[in-house]
Amino acid sequence: MAFDNTIGRTDLGTALIPDDVSQEIIQTMPESSVLLTRAKRVPMSSMKKTQPVLATLPEAYWVSEGALKQTSKTGWEDVQITAEELAVIVPIPDSVVDDAKINLWDTVKPLIAEAFGKKVDAAGIFGVDKPSTWGDDILSGAKKAGATITQGTGTDLAQDVAKLGEVLSKKGFAVNGFASQPGLNWQLVGLRDANGQPIYTPSITQGNPASLYGYPLNEVKNGAWDSTKAVLLAADWTKFVVGVRQDMTYQIFDQGVISDADGKVIYNLMQQDSKALRVVMRVGFQVANPVTRVTGKGTQYPAGFIVPKVGA
Template identity: 60%
Template sequence: MASNVKDIISAQELGGGLIPTQFATEIIQNAPQSSVVLSRATRVPMSTRTRTQPVLDTLPMAYWVGGDTGLKQTTKQNWKGLTITAEELAAIVPIPEAVIADSAIPLWPEIMPRLSAAIGLALDQAALFGVNKPSSFPTAVVPAAISAGNVVAEGTGTDLAVDVASLGQKLAKQGFAGNGFASSPGLTWKLIGLRNANGTPIFVPSLAESTPATLYGYPLNEVTNGAWNADVAELLLADWLKFVVGVRQDISYKLLDQSVISDDDGKIILNLAQQDSVALRVTFRVGFQVANPLTELQSNATKRYPAGVITPKAVAPAVGGVGK
């Protein structure tokens, strides 16, 4: 992907202030809030660029012993290694020093949370839908779930509540326990009026900022950072323990004032020292993998997947190549 270094905040745009050190901790805490993958998937530390995660691959078996002197048979249980590779997300925001000097608005505190959100957006797009995903990432969650047959088109049942229950049943028959939802923005308004057979609401909206909404008792996250593709999926149900995010280096910032910014061809676009500019660089190194372990209910890996999707009425269930 070609680098984009054309975006330089000019004197016509507002800016100013310095970078207070105390902002760093706050921004690191903002990243999980802007990414459903970071907030829901199993997060593991990475001390090196790659990490191998054991995943169950073979189940042991027991055998009946024939008679009093029958021979007992041997069995085995095996694991396979799942490799997580940390990839880098980064961006540079250059600003002329004159803009900083002339501005009455503290610019850096405004930019830093937006950079954090941009990182969350890029991660969710890659992991959920395959948008610009690194080659080390697996097939994105939504297309992989659809390819595995874990899909229910909205309107298949009498209402959305029935469709969600049918999707949960699909996962349960494969040996997975869905424990959380992600959805398109605004889906909660569709869910508010839904009831089960006893007339009890299946959806409980959040009444406090720190308390997530729940659907069938499981947390529901509306993906509001712009990553959700509503043309492909309406709702995602997942066994989030099977989705692993490896963080090699958390969000970090560095202020540059002597660097040269160039494009992919080596052409210098901006010389910070010579052109009296500074630049804020943000980096984040993260890996993503999906564990699809053998279960007692489904031994065929192509027929099981720890997530399922409700597709919009206009989308046929055969959408399998998105994001590959």
């Protein structure tokens, strides 16, 4: 892990410290987290939160004339969400801040938010750097439940998506949204359903997702998506639960030291005339997987993937 990363003049370049008149910043718009945007978000008043999930369904019975009515019961299981901490410190020399003609701290904040979103998505969807308290990532859970389709199973991607929707229906869940690798929209443009209607509708409003088979499609552009593992995620997004114990908090320090993992001081804010922005967030994630009428307990799952062909 790197502890000595700082922002200096060579990193900022003339776009952020212009020699002349230009005060505009041209940079990629930070992309938000698809899980933080689309999943069910619940506040947490402590480090751990218990989310009840339906485990046993009640049954009904025919009653013959004069016979006694039978009883039934409903059971619930607890799914525990544990908030884990995400944090980063960004030091910037005072001279760099003074010479910049824009507010560097306001520029850095959305980029840090994007980095946090990348970590949450990568952990929750693919298990990358996932805290052990989060349980299975979505891809692992879908594979265990047999909820994957290999790209090319149908005659085209439109049929692959439809087959994946069928798989989830047989698992007891209805698709209400998609997430995908960047650039998938160009594979979807021009594809038609059995009635000749376009399956994909590009977004015409800034900030709104595109539409696939009438449901929102978010391309994950924050760097979290691993296209070697998955092409498309289809899910009942209400079953993804993000617990927020502490939303992103920012604090700027003008004194203090930054140490590495061994305790060695590698940056002294006062001695090196610098300030540091510390950002902290505490967040948890779990997949709620309630039992359904369609399939037996243990075989249901609220998400599925189109995965790439081996060697493709």
